[in-house]
Amino acid sequence: MGTRIDGKKVAARTKADLAKRVELLKARGIQPGLGTILVGSDPGSVKYVAGKHADCAEIGVNSIKRELPENATFDQVADAVRQLNADPACTGYIVQLPLPRGIDENAIIDLIDPKKDADGMHPYNLGELVLHARGDIATPLPCTPRGVIELLRAYDIDLDGKEVCVLGRGITIGRTIGLLLTRKAVNATVTLCHTGTKDVREHMRRADVIVAAMGVAGFVKPEDIKEGSILVDVGVSRVFDEESGRYKVKGDVDKACYEKALAYTPNPGGVGPMTRAMLLQNVVEMAERQL
Numbered sequence: 417m418g419t420r421i422d423g424k425k426v427a428a429r430t431k432a433d434l435a436k437r438v439e440l441l442k443a444r445g446i447q448p449g450l451g452t453i454l455v456g457s458d459p460g461s462v463k464y465v466a467g468k469h470a471d472c473a474e475i476g477v478n479s480i481k482r483e484l485p486e487n488a489t490f491d492q493v494a495d496a497v498r499q500l501n502a503d504p505a506c507t508g509y510i511v512q513l514p515l516p517r518g519i520d521e522n523a524i525i526d527l528i529d530p531k532k533d534a535d536g537m538h539p540y541n542l543g544e545l546v547l548h549a550r551g552d553i554a555t556p557l558p559c560t561p562r563g564v565i566e567l568l569r570a571y572d573i574d575l576d577g578k579e580v581c582v583l584g585r586g587i588t589i590g591r592t593i594g595l596l597l598t599r600k601a602v603n604a605t606v607t608l609c610h611t612g613t614k615d616v617r618e619h620m621r622r623a624d625v626i627v628a629a630m631g632v633a634g635f636v637k638p639e640d641i642k643e644g645s646i647l648v649d650v651g652v653s654r655v656f657d658e659e660s661g662r663y664k665v666k667g668d669v670d671k672a673c674y675e676k677a678l679a680y681t682p683n684p685g686g687v688g689p690m691t692r693a694m695l696l697q698n699v700v701e702m703a704e705r706q707l
């Protein structure tokens with residue numbers, strides 16, 4: 417049985433450290449504040465946003481909530497973005513995705529002040545990430561990819577020279593994590609797979625590390641992986657559980673793989689809590705840049 421990588425534990429440690437940094441900021445007259453813009457009432461999104469505010473309260477960061485109805489227009493969402501750009505109490509914020517159909521998400525993300533982009537997904541910040549393969553980087557990093565890397569680092573898993581197979585080319589993780597994994601400080605070699613990949617299972621079998629970020633429950637099977645591989649399970653599906661009669665969160669990795677793995681992140685309890693912790697870390701770092 418491989419090592420279970422406990423995301424909750426590492427996230428709690430990260431938050432305890434951030435709480436101290438928030439104290440220092442306050443002592444120097446800076447109060448960090450996280451803004452959220454939620455459009456509509458998708459139950460998943462409502463839950464994520466509530467979780468983010470609870471995290472803020474835990475470490476002493478102020479919350480600024482903006483809620484718009486499902487039928488909000490592009491201009492209304494754009495106005496909410498402009499208000500948070502101008503609000504000095506808001507040091508960083510996110511627009512919860514997905515936005516209702518008909519609102520161009522990329523056009524909204526474009527309007528976010530890159531200095532307040534807590535998700536690290538503004539084109540300017542993504543561009544900075546592309547341009548800086550070496551040295552320090554002073555712009556906010558995308559939360560989920562950063563969470564994955566911090567989580568592996570917390571368990572002393574060295575990615576230098578490792579073959580990483582990423583499954584999925586979504587914006588929140590698949591398409592950007594390679595930019596972090598291939599930075600000189602991490603030094604991994606990355607293959608990015610998607611529905612156009614010819615033999616995705618062949619790529620998985622070759623990999624030292626698999627980052628599964630598709631949202632296809634149980635996609636990665638024991639016969640697809642190498643003995644001693646490291647499994648990072650990011651994808652989230654809600655699957656009906658016959659036994660309990662309730663919907664349960666399921667990851668992209670079949671639990672039967674754990675036996676063969678050197679280490680694995682459970683789902684839930686792995687990457688999710690780290691994603692949230694990295695959002696807070698971005699907000700604290702953005703506030704620290706004001707010092």
Ligand SMILES: NC(=O)C1=CN([C@@H]2O[C@H](COP(=O)(O)OP(=O)(O)OC[C@H]3O[C@@H](n4cnc5c(N)ncnc54)[C@H](OP(=O)(O)O)[C@@H]3O)[C@@H](O)[C@H]2O)C=CC1
Pocket residue numbers: 560583584585586587588589590591609610611612616629630631632650651652653687688689691
């Ligand atoms: N735990 C956490 O903290 C987080 C979890 N997530 C979860 O991670 C998952 C990915 O999110 P996101 O980055 O937004 O990606 P998207 O959901 O936008 O995209 C999914 C990707 O998976 C690919 N894919 C789907 N089925 C297959 C298949 N059978 N074979 C190969 N590739 C496939 C798609 O390929 P194609 O492009 O060809 O259609 C697509 O690129 C989601 O389930 C999301 O909920 C996201 C962020 C944080």
Ligand SMILES: Nc1nc(=O)c2c([nH]1)NC[C@@H]1CN(c3ccc(C(=O)N[C@@H](CCC(=O)O)C(=O)O)cc3)C=[N+]21
Pocket residue numbers: 464511512513514535559560588652665683684685686687688689691692
């Ligand atoms: N712009 C943007 N940024 C995101 O970061 C983003 C997004 N859009 N769209 C949707 C996905 C999904 N996502 C999760 C975050 C935390 C948990 C999380 O904390 N999960 C807990 C359990 C939660 C439960 O049980 O329901 C865990 O894994 O232990 C899960 C999923 C962020 N996403």
